[in-house]
Amino acid sequence: MIRWAPFREILLARMREALREPEIVFWAFFFPLLLSLALGIAFRNKPPEKVYVAIERGPGAEGIRATLSADERFMAEVASPDECARQLRLGKAAIVIAAGSGLEYRYDPTRPDSVLARTLVDDAIQRAAGRKDARPPTEKTVSEPGARYIDFLIPGLIGMNLMSAGMWGVGFAIVDMRTRKLLKRLVATPMRKSEFLAAMISSRFLFMAVELTLLLAFGRLVFGVEVRGSLLAPFLLGIVGALTFASLGLLIATRAQRIETISGLMNLVMMPMFIFSGTFFSSERFPDYAQPFIQALPLTLLNDALRAVINEGASIASQGLRLGGLGLWMVICFTLSLRLFRWS
Amino acid sequence: MSLAIRCVGLKKTYDGGVEAVRGVDLSIEEGECFGLLGPNGAGKTTTVEILEGLLSPTAGDVEVLGRRWGTDDEEIRHRLGVSLQETKLSEKLTVEETLHLFASFYRTRRDLEVLLGEMGLLEKRASHVEKLSGGQRQRLAVACALVGDPELLFLDEPTTGLDPQSRRQLWDVIRAFRATRRTVMLTTHYMEEAERLCDRVAIVDHGQVIALGSPRELIARLGAEHVVEFSTDGEVDGTALAALPGVKAMHAEGEARLLTVTEPHVTIPALLALLKDLGRELTRLTTRHASLEDVFVSLTGRHLRDD
Numbered sequence: 147m148i149r150w151a152p153f154r155e156i157l158l159a160r161m162r163e164a165l166r167e168p169e170i171v172f173w174a175f176f177f178p179l180l181l182s183l184a185l186g187i188a189f190r191n192k193p194p195e196k197v198y199v200a201i202e203r204g205p206g207a208e209g210i211r212a213t214l215s216a217d218e219r220f221m222a223e224v225a226s227p228d229e230c231a232r233q234l235r236l237g238k239a240a241i242v243i244a245a246g247s248g249l250e251y252r253y254d255p256t257r258p259d260s261v262l263a264r265t266l267v268d269d270a271i272q273r274a275a276g277r278k279d280a281r282p283p284t285e286k287t288v289s290e291p292g293a294r295y296i297d298f299l300i301p302g303l304i305g306m307n308l309m310s311a312g313m314w315g316v317g318f319a320i321v322d323m324r325t326r327k328l329l330k331r332l333v334a335t336p337m338r339k340s341e342f343l344a345a346m347i348s349s350r351f352l353f354m355a356v357e358l359t360l361l362l363a364f365g366r367l368v369f370g371v372e373v374r375g376s377l378l379a380p381f382l383l384g385i386v387g388a389l390t391f392a393s394l395g396l397l398i399a400t401r402a403q404r405i406e407t408i409s410g411l412m413n414l415v416m417m418p419m420f421i422f423s424g425t426f427f428s429s430e431r432f433p434d435y436a437q438p439f440i441q442a443l444p445l446t447l448l449n450d451a452l453r454a455v456i457n458e459g460a461s462i463a464s465q466g467l468r469l470g471g472l473g474l475w476m477v478i479c480f481t482l483s484l485r486l487f488r489w490s
Numbered sequence: 491m492s493l494a495i496r497c498v499g500l501k502k503t504y505d506g507g508v509e510a511v512r513g514v515d516l517s518i519e520e521g522e523c524f525g526l527l528g529p530n531g532a533g534k535t536t537t538v539e540i541l542e543g544l545l546s547p548t549a550g551d552v553e554v555l556g557r558r559w560g561t562d563d564e565e566i567r568h569r570l571g572v573s574l575q576e577t578k579l580s581e582k583l584t585v586e587e588t589l590h591l592f593a594s595f596y597r598t599r600r601d602l603e604v605l606l607g608e609m610g611l612l613e614k615r616a617s618h619v620e621k622l623s624g625g626q627r628q629r630l631a632v633a634c635a636l637v638g639d640p641e642l643l644f645l646d647e648p649t650t651g652l653d654p655q656s657r658r659q660l661w662d663v664i665r666a667f668r669a670t671r672r673t674v675m676l677t678t679h680y681m682e683e684a685e686r687l688c689d690r691v692a693i694v695d696h697g698q699v700i701a702l703g704s705p706r707e708l709i710a711r712l713g714a715e716h717v718v719e720f721s722t723d724g725e726v727d728g729t730a731l732a733a734l735p736g737v738k739a740m741h742a743e744g745e746a747r748l749l750t751v752t753e754p755h756v757t758i759p760a761l762l763a764l765l766k767d768l769g770r771e772l773t774r775l776t777t778r779h780a781s782l783e784d785v786f787v788s789l790t791g792r793h794l795r796d797d
Contacts, residue, residue, distance in 0.1 A: 155594035159583055166582040166618075326578035334542055334572035335595040335638070336564050490544065 148341050156337075156345035160319070161352065174315075174353060178307045179364050182300060185426070186369050189295040196221045197263045198239050200230040206245035213274045219266060241267055293457075300365040301380075301452035302425040307357055308384060309419060309445050312350050312391030313412055317399040320346065321408040324399075330490040339487070347392040354388040355381070374459030380452060382462055383469075387448045390472045393479035394444065400486040419445035447471045492556065494520045494642050494673040495541055500550035502536050502697075510536040511547070512697035518690075520641075523664070523674040525684040527782060528694035529794050534677040535575055537694070538646050541675070542572050555642060568597050571640030573631045575647045581620035585611055585630055588619060589637055596638030608666065609633045610659060625656025632663060643667060645676040649683060661687060679794050681782035693786055700789050708785045714738040717784055718749040718757060721774040722765060730768075734760045739788060750780060750788070 164170045199214055199222045201207045207224045214222035225233070233239035234252065240263035242252040251267070253260035323329045332342065358381060365371035373380060398415060402408040422429055422436070423445035432440055440446055451468040454460035462469075495518040502511040511533045518524045526534045539545040541552060543559040543566065552559060557566050579588055586602065593599045606612045609629045614622060622630065628648065635643060645664070649657040664687055668674055678684055684691045685705040693701040693708070701708055709715060714736070731747060732740045736757040739750040751757040754777045765772060786794050 151594040155591045159580065159587065159591050162587065163580055163582045327574060328577060328579065330544060331572070331574055331577040331579075331634075334544060334567065334570070334574065335592060336567040336597070337595040338564075 148338070148344055152337050152341045153345050153348075156342060157349055160345065160349040164315070164349070164353070174307075174311050174357060175360055178303050178357065178361055182296075182303050182361065182364065183368065185299055186296040189299070194219070197241075197259070197266055198233075199223070199263065199267055200225055200233045200239035200242045202227045202230050202242065202244040204244070204246055207243075210243055210245050210271065214267065214270060217270050220270070243267065296365070296369045297371050297457055298428070298453070299426070300361060300369070300371045301456045302449050304358060304361050304380070304384070305387065305423070305445055305449040305452050306420065306425045307361065308354060308387040308448065309391045310416060311353060311357060312388050313395035313398070313416060315350055315353065315395070316346050316392045317395030317402075317408055317412060318405075320396065320399040321402045321405060324403065324488075324490070325405060327490070333489045339484075343396065343483070343487075347389065347396070350388040350392045351385065354384050358384045371456075373456050375455045375461060379455035379460075379462045379465075383448065383451050383455065383465070386469055386472050386476075387444075390444050390448070390476040390479070393476045393483065396483040397479040397486070400483050401488055419443050422446065424449050442471070444472055444475045447475075492520055493553070494518050494522070494555060495524075495675065496551075496553045497541065498551045500537065500540060500552065501548045502533075502540060502545065503548045510697055511540070514550075514694075514697070514699055516692065516699070518673065518675060520673050521668075521671040522689050523668050523676070523687055525688035525691040526675070526677040526694050527679065527681065527684045527691050527786075527794070528677075529679055529786075529792070532694045533697035534679075534694055535646055536697075538644055538675065538677055539574075542570065542644050543567070568638065569641045571635035571638060571643040573635040573643075573645045573648060575650070577631060579619050579627070579630065579634070582618055584616050584618055585622070586615045588630060589633060592634040593637045598639045600637050600639050602637075605633055605636060609636075609663060623656075625652050625659065628652060628656065628660060629663065632660065636667065640672070642673045642675070645674065647677055647679070649678070649680065657683070681786070681794060685782055691782065693782070693789065695786075695790055701785060705782055708782060709780050712738065712750055712780055712785060712788055714750045714752045715780050716751050716754045716777055717780050718751055718754055718761070718775070718777045719746055720749075720761070720772060720776075721745045721747070722770040723773055724770050726765070726768060726770055730764060731761075734764065736760075741787070741791070746774070748784075748787075750784065 196218075197220050199220055201210055201222060201224045203224050203226055211222045211224050214220040227244075230239065230242045234242050234254075237257075240253065240257070240259045244250040244252065249271070251264050253264050255261060320329070362373060362380065394415065398411045399408060402411060422432060422440045423443050425445070429440050429446055447468040451465040454465055455462065495516060497514065497516050500511055500514040501509070503509050514533075514537055526537060528534050536545065540547045541554060543554070543563060546559075554566050555569055559566065583591070585606070589602055589605070593602065606615055609632065611626065611629060611633065614626055619627065619630065632645065632648060635645070648664070649660050652660070661683070664674060664676070676687065688705065690702070690704050691708065692699045701711075703711070726747070728740060728742070731737065731749065734749070734757055736751045736753045737749050738752065741748055749757065749761075758777070762772075783794055786792070
């Protein structure tokens with residue numbers, strides 16, 4: 147049985163402590179915003195980049211430059227062979243063209259932009275020389291809202307933030323209290339274990355709501371990232387995510403006696419999820435044999451569910467399987483924590 | 491009178507084989523102020539933490555307020571006040587918020603205004619814990635122990651590291667609590683503290699009680715109440731010193747000789763005469779009342795504090 151007064155007082159104490167610690171406020175609330183701002187600007191959708199072509203000085207060089215410069219897709223410059231080689235090496239030029247007796251393309255076939263440049267350059271030069279398309283195509287370009295990088299990024303940042311804030315907010319706080327002997331002091335009172343653990347985990351709800359609101363509002367106002375489904379859905383996922391990671395943080399903190407230990411354990415647990423769970427880039431990029439492991443990680447489940455409801459407008463019901471997965475993590479972690487928890 | 495604490499054959503061996511407590515029996519009556527006196531590492535804290543239900547003993551039987559740990563934990567905790575050694579309360583909470591937090595756990599609660607007044611913390615009620623002095627922090631820790639209006643108060647090294655003024659303030663608080671006929675158990679390695687506060691003292695060394703009684707009784711057991719301490723410019727034969735009138739015991743501490751005597755006005759003239767005969771010059775001479783420290787030294791040959 148949880149009594150209301152102790153629960154409320156522990157919760158209040160947690161909130162006060164956190165809000166009076168400027169570092170916590172910064173890392174929990176402003177850092178994710180700064181990160182999304184920086185990444186959003188770095189990866190904003192730009193007009194298609196021009197292909198930079200270096201042409202070796204010599205007979206015919208000027209003709210090719212004129213041909214390519216007429217096409218707005220290219221930036222062509224004539225330079226000495228040494229200079230051309232240097233630019234290719236540094237990655238400034240995607241391809242070097244040497245036009246002497248014949249026509250020679252120099253490029254690195256492992257560089258995607260060079261391979262693209264070779265095709266585009268060759269196409270332009272051949273057309274200018276009079277080649278005709280055997281089957282003339284028609285083109286239609288598509289730019290889907292919700293498919294930009296920032297649209298992908300914001301739900302990922304929400305997921306990542308729920309993970310790190312949940313784990314630090316519970317795990318680190320508990321170990322800190324243990325090293326200060328405050329846990330032991332609390333045990334010497336009639337406070338119940340359940341009151342303490344419930345309050346610690348609940349403190350995450352209030353923070354979660356603020357973090358989530360800030361990130362969603364920021365994404366909307368600065369980058370026009372829309373929640374395409376119900377606005378309630380991300381918050382429901384936020385609650386489940388906050389609970390899951392608070393439980394995971396609790397589990398990690400059950401025995402750790404030192405701040406160094408808990409920091410190491412946190413990193414050990416969170417690092418794979420930072421990398422594999424599709425925060426900054428899609429988890430689909432990893433090979434098939436790794437997918438069962440990656441898809442079972444709590445952060446993958448949370449990120450994918452957040453993307454579905456935010457970017458694709460999916461209903462919360464359609465995310466049942468992922469929610470179930472998160473629930474399983476939560477129950478296992480919490481049950482183990484209750485068994486293993488050490489107060490001193 | 492019923493017993494507030496009763497323990498029999500208490501033993502605690504930590505993982506790794508360290509025997510912190512090696513058979514302690516204690517019976518502490520209600521309304522008594524009882525002190526565990528001993529050097530650092532004597533097993534005082536381990537003993538107290540077992541009595542507080544924070545550690546389980548390796549062997550032995552414990553009863554607190556007529557109940558047992560393991561069956562009546564919550565009931566006992568409602569009636570206990572505990573101040574541990576070195577608890578760091580949350581720095582960012584105010585004095586008042588900290589007390590509200592602790593008060594919320596208890597069935598019966600002290601009026602916070604009155605408690606803050608008694609602890610001399612009224613002016614600091616809105617200060618963050620991080621802004622408090624050492625003495626104020628310690629008074630807050632004791633206030634947290636008192637907030638549930640306990641029948642039994644445990645204080646583990648309550649004044650260690652405090653300046654003399656803060657120490658005296660805390661003593662007043664403890665005396666005021668005792669005046670309400672409730673029980674206090676404290677540990678200390680300050681003999682002065684034990685002498686001034688405690689009705690009875692158990693002197694603990696190497697996990698065992700080596701002497702038990704009121705401070706007066708323990709000092710009286712030395713058979714003499716005064717200590718004459720002196721140094722000379724050369725060796726003096728110990729047997730000659732022990733044979734001086736009124737000398738009950740004699741031991742050396744570096745250059746200095748300590749004589750435990752019944753009547754200094756008899757012993758000192760005889761001592762001066764002896765030194766004159768031997769042709770030795772006195773370089774130092776002091777006399778004082780015997781203390782619990784002398785009791786400890788006479789029992790163990792060591793001092794309570796090594797600092």
